[in-house]
Amino acid sequence: MAREMKDSGISWIGQIPADWSIVKIKAGVHKVGSGKTPSGGATTYADEGILFLRSQNVYDTGLELSNPTYITPAVDEEMKGTRVFPNDVLLNITGGSIGRCCIFPESLKTANVNQHVSIIRVNQDIFLAEYMHYYWVSPLGSLAIDLYQTGGNREGMSADAIKNTPIILIPLDEQRRICRVLDDECSKIDSVLAEIRTSIEEYKKLKQAIITQAVTKGIRGDRPMKESGIEWVPMIPEDWSNYRGKHLFYETNERSETGSEELLTVSHKTGITPRRQKNVNMFMSESLVGYKICREGDIAANTMWMWQGAIGVSAYHGVISPSYNTYRQRNNAFDLQYLDYLLRIPPLVDQYNVCSTGITASRLRLYPEQFLSFNFPVPSMEEQREIVMFLRSRVDEMDALIQKKEQFLAELETYKKSLIYEYVTGKKEVV
CATH class of the missing domain: 1.10.287.1120 (Bipartite methylase S protein)
Structure with missing residues (x-):
C-alpha cells in the first residue's frame, strides 16, 4: 500500500510522508559557522602540523587531500573556534564550488577551515551527519542555496542562511x-x-x-632525425628548421578605441573563445575601451596562466584583457592550425612553467621576453x-x-x- 503523503508547505520540497515534518536546520545542530584565513594568509602555512581545509578540499564524495595545506599548532590555537571534528558536515559556502559537501572522517581526528567552508555540527539526537550530507548534495540542497544565498553577487551562504534553511525532519x-x-x-x-x-x-x-x-x-613514418637545439624537444626531423621566437613573432599592443569589439577569453582547455560562449562569473569591466586588439591569426596569451597552457591562435577578431599579451607572425612561417596545436602541447607548456617567474603558482607570470626567447620547430x-x-x-x-x-x-x-x-x-x- 502506498504511504500517506502530505504537502510539506515548502514549494521546492513538495510532498513528504505524513509522519515527517519540516524544521529549520538550527533546530537540530550544535554549531554552524565558518573559519577564516590566518593572519598573514598563505605565509603562515606550514609543511606539517594541523590540517587546514579550503573549498578545493571539499567534494561531495569526501575530502580531496592530494595537495594538503597545514597550519602550526600555535595558529590553530588562535583559531580554536573553527576547529573541525569527526562527523562535522563541511559545506562550501562561496564561489564556483558552493554547495559541495562532505563529512569530516574519524580517521583525521581534527583540522581547521578557512572562511569559504562552513562547519555544520549536528545534534545526533535529531539528525545524522550522513543524512545532513545527503540533504545538501541532493537537488534540495541546490535549491536551498539558490534561494537563501546572500550577497551582491548571490554567491555566498551565511551562517544565518544555513540555520534558517528548511530541512525535512525524519525519525x-x-x-x-x-x-x-x-x-x-x-x-x-x-x-x-x-x-x-x-x-x-x-x-x-x-x-x-x-x-x-x-x-x-x-607523420611521415621513420625518417632521419637531428638534434634540435630546442630545450623542450631534443630531436626533430632532419629537414625541419628551428628558429627563436623573436624571429618568428613580434608583440603587438593595439588598443580598442571604441570598446565595440568582441571580448575574447584565453583558456588552457579551450584556447581562445568569445566570452559569451563561456559560463563565467568573473568581474567584467563596464567598458572595453583600452583593451588589447586580437586579430584573426594573432597569438593571445593569458600571462598569469601560461604555466598551465593558456595560449592559442585566435580564430576571431576581438579584444582581450590589457594584462594579457598578443603576438603576430613576422613572415607567416606557420599554418595557423598547426601553430595552435603546437603552442599547447605538454612539453612546451612545461617550458612555460619552468620559465615563469613568481613566488607561488597563483603569481607565476610568463612575460614576452621569455616567450620570444624560446626556440620553435618549423616544418x-x-x-x-x-x-x-x-x-x-x-x-x-x-x-x-x-x-x-x-x-x-x-x-x-x-x-x-x-x-x-x-x-x-x-x-x-x-x-
Missing part, C-alpha cells in the same frame, strides 16, 4: 535506513563514475600524446598542412568519444542526485 531510525540504502546505491554509482572519469583522462592524455608526436616528429608549410589534416581527423574522433563519455557521466550524476532526492523526500520508501 532517526528511518534516517539510518535511508542512509544505509543510499550508501550502498551511491557507492556502486561512484565506482562507475570513477571508472568513467579515469577513462576520460586516459583519452585526453592519449589525444595530447598524438598531437605532441605529430607536431614535433611529423615546411606543406608538411604542416599534412599534420593538420591528420590531426583534425584523429582529434575530432577522440573529442567525440570524450564528449560521449562526459555526457554519460553527467547523466549518471543526475541519476544519483535524483535517487538521493527520492529517498530524502520519502517519495521512494525504504522497505
Whole structure:
C-alpha cells in the first residue's frame, strides 16, 4: 500500500510522508559557522602540523587531500573556534564550488577551515551527519542555496542562511535506513563514475600524446632525425628548421578605441573563445575601451596562466584583457592550425612553467621576453598542412568519444542526485 503523503508547505520540497515534518536546520545542530584565513594568509602555512581545509578540499564524495595545506599548532590555537571534528558536515559556502559537501572522517581526528567552508555540527539526537550530507548534495540542497544565498553577487551562504534553511525532519531510525540504502546505491554509482572519469583522462592524455608526436616528429613514418637545439624537444626531423621566437613573432599592443569589439577569453582547455560562449562569473569591466586588439591569426596569451597552457591562435577578431599579451607572425612561417596545436602541447607548456617567474603558482607570470626567447620547430608549410589534416581527423574522433563519455557521466550524476532526492523526500520508501 502506498504511504500517506502530505504537502510539506515548502514549494521546492513538495510532498513528504505524513509522519515527517519540516524544521529549520538550527533546530537540530550544535554549531554552524565558518573559519577564516590566518593572519598573514598563505605565509603562515606550514609543511606539517594541523590540517587546514579550503573549498578545493571539499567534494561531495569526501575530502580531496592530494595537495594538503597545514597550519602550526600555535595558529590553530588562535583559531580554536573553527576547529573541525569527526562527523562535522563541511559545506562550501562561496564561489564556483558552493554547495559541495562532505563529512569530516574519524580517521583525521581534527583540522581547521578557512572562511569559504562552513562547519555544520549536528545534534545526533535529531539528525545524522550522513543524512545532513545527503540533504545538501541532493537537488534540495541546490535549491536551498539558490534561494537563501546572500550577497551582491548571490554567491555566498551565511551562517544565518544555513540555520534558517528548511530541512525535512525524519525519525532517526528511518534516517539510518535511508542512509544505509543510499550508501550502498551511491557507492556502486561512484565506482562507475570513477571508472568513467579515469577513462576520460586516459583519452585526453592519449589525444595530447598524438598531437605532441605529430607536431614535433611529423607523420611521415621513420625518417632521419637531428638534434634540435630546442630545450623542450631534443630531436626533430632532419629537414625541419628551428628558429627563436623573436624571429618568428613580434608583440603587438593595439588598443580598442571604441570598446565595440568582441571580448575574447584565453583558456588552457579551450584556447581562445568569445566570452559569451563561456559560463563565467568573473568581474567584467563596464567598458572595453583600452583593451588589447586580437586579430584573426594573432597569438593571445593569458600571462598569469601560461604555466598551465593558456595560449592559442585566435580564430576571431576581438579584444582581450590589457594584462594579457598578443603576438603576430613576422613572415607567416606557420599554418595557423598547426601553430595552435603546437603552442599547447605538454612539453612546451612545461617550458612555460619552468620559465615563469613568481613566488607561488597563483603569481607565476610568463612575460614576452621569455616567450620570444624560446626556440620553435618549423616544418615546411606543406608538411604542416599534412599534420593538420591528420590531426583534425584523429582529434575530432577522440573529442567525440570524450564528449560521449562526459555526457554519460553527467547523466549518471543526475541519476544519483535524483535517487538521493527520492529517498530524502520519502517519495521512494525504504522497505
